[in-house]
Amino acid sequence: QQQVKQSPQSLIVQKGGISIINCAYENTAFDYFPWYQQFPGKGPALLIAIRPDVSEKKEGRFTISFNKSAKQFSLHIMDSQPGDSATYFCAARLAAGNKLTFGGGTRVLVKP
């Protein structure tokens, strides 16, 4: 019930295309859903986050769509650039606790 399932495991997209990564959760007690970007040898860096009372949040080329009834959320990267090539993790945090539960990660490769 604590799991966050992420798909796909890897993604190849052409420069200028849209990258879409999906996550699903079971526990309705999660109250905060961040996405992290991780480059090789670096720690995860917060990209964008959403709370369940909002259905969509956009920051630049990055958009989170949130479907509370389906318990799913997704990250859209518009106009993907080679510099976006990284591993992306979705995560969820319990309202009553401190810890983040991470999805399995998606390795995105943007081809020039």
Add this chain to the structure above:
Amino acid sequence: EPEVTQTPSHQVTQMGQEVILRCVPISNHLYFYWYRQILGQKVEFLVSFYNNEISEKSEIFDDQFSVERPDGSNFTLKIRSTKLEDSAMYFCASIGDRVKSGYTFGSGTRLTVV
């Protein structure tokens, strides 16, 4: 931009040895965490620390692990007797306001147990 600093960046240790991983969280942050990432796998929660005590820990965080904030700036993770399966990237993270802010992670310490 404020950073979470971790040292060393890479540590190789013999199985059974003790290791201490060090972190300097962002100065005005109040909540501190350790996570680990086994190569190619997802990031896993180890422990959270607030007000000088552990607030939550995972099943991974057994008696071999301990955390300490020995002074006002450092936050350490100690593994008493390392095992081969402890080989992973260990990330420290901190947040200032649990409601408003997201986690800031350090760049990690790669621990290799041989």
